Amino acid sequence: MTVPVPYRVVECEAATPDTATIVLEPVEAALQPFTPGQFAMVYAFGVGDIPLSVSAIDGHRLTHTVRAVGAISGALHALRPGGIVGVRGPFGTGWELSAASGLDLLVVAGGIGLAPLRPLVREVLATPGRYGRLSVLIGAREPRELLYTEEVRSWQGSLTTVDRPDERWQGEVGVVTTLLDRAAFDPSSAAAFICGPEPMIRATAGELVHRGLEPDRIRVSLERNMHCATGHCGHCQLGPLLLCRDGPVVTWRLAQPLLMVREL
Amino acid sequence: MTVVRHGFLGALPPAHRDRLAGFARDVSFPAGTRVFEEDGVADRFWIIRSGVVALDVHVPGRRAAVVETLGEGDLLGWSWLFEPYRWHLGAQTRAAVVASEFDAGRVRAACEEDPAFGLAVTNCVAQVIARRLKSTRTRLLDLYGPPR
């Protein structure tokens, strides 16, 4: 759908000091169903629209977790129940979880990168027996920036680490790649799904390849700036790819050479 | 492609691993034990079998800042291998720890006596140091948030 459809905010909950999770319901017609890893263009009326991944999918309801970093994300973060936004979508490739059937799964999230990965984890947990072992590795800058903490506690095989612990933090400290030593997976039959800032993606995917994971079995989400989301404006171009159309999820085999290109 | 084996001992060739294991004695520390202090004499080292150890830096007037945690299979302490043999960080157990403890002097002597064994051990310790240096540098990039 390329024309924004009105959705009403039915819930909004602060997740971290600058992040909120908002639940949207169609006012009339609903968009096509989203799959994990896909994104919507969410329009704050009078301000503009930005890409936001779905952080939960529940029938026609859309859930987004939004971090306020600028004008548009700030306006969406400030929404309260009853507020109306325009939504376009679904856009993007999604995680293509079905290709990982029978394999051990490694889900690696940095910061708000856990948002687009949450629907994937939920789908895996809802289909026991389809995949091998599941490890969810989560890294955050500080304990107060951790998302969905209660839900994450219920995920068997999840490990969390922070860069800067506070006085109360009793968990692990260090970058998310250090958790790979504690994850149960066989590199020859595993698939990885990574989302977070690019340096974190590079460090994690690089380490996984070093441990023997095939670059085709590593999927990363590349969240470059987007504008039209329909493959026309070129804002999201990365080498030969238009990430709104060919991404945001791509294999590491495709992404790795593109992320190593120096800016001109 | 290199197939990487994990844990400190996993990276040692079997013959050298057995030799090193010969120096080990079992120890356990309750949660909250100070295993060593910054600048203390580094005369021992450990391979953690279970539990968690936090490495910290003393900050005058404040609580020690934890910079990293180590767990199963990790090498605790590498300062024993290089002069001046003093700890760079402090270490405290987070949860009860079971570990193999090594006498640094004896392992260093064995390394000198048998250069092949010495090279293998030094190589493994260097890999640990390289990985920790890489994570430290990566953390300087402030990985997890939008640019501030």
Ligand SMILES: Cc1cc2nc3c(=O)[nH]c(=O)nc-3n(C[C@H](O)[C@H](O)[C@H](O)COP(=O)(O)OP(=O)(O)OC[C@H]3O[C@@H](n4cnc5c(N)ncnc54)[C@H](O)[C@@H]3O)c2cc1C
């Ligand atoms: C496919 C895709 C999915 C996304 N999913 C989510 C999501 O689920 N939740 C969420 O909160 N955000 C998500 N984002 C990022 C979000 O779209 C941006 O934060 C948003 O575009 C910022 O717009 P703004 O007008 O509020 O801020 P701007 O005024 O455009 O920017 C303000 C500041 O934020 C920085 N910034 C802008 N975009 C990003 C970005 N993508 N990453 C890091 N820093 C940025 C800018 O450099 C600037 O410093 C996603 C992006 C893409 C491409």
Ligand code: FES
């Ligand atoms: S956002 Fe316009 S081409 Fe991708």
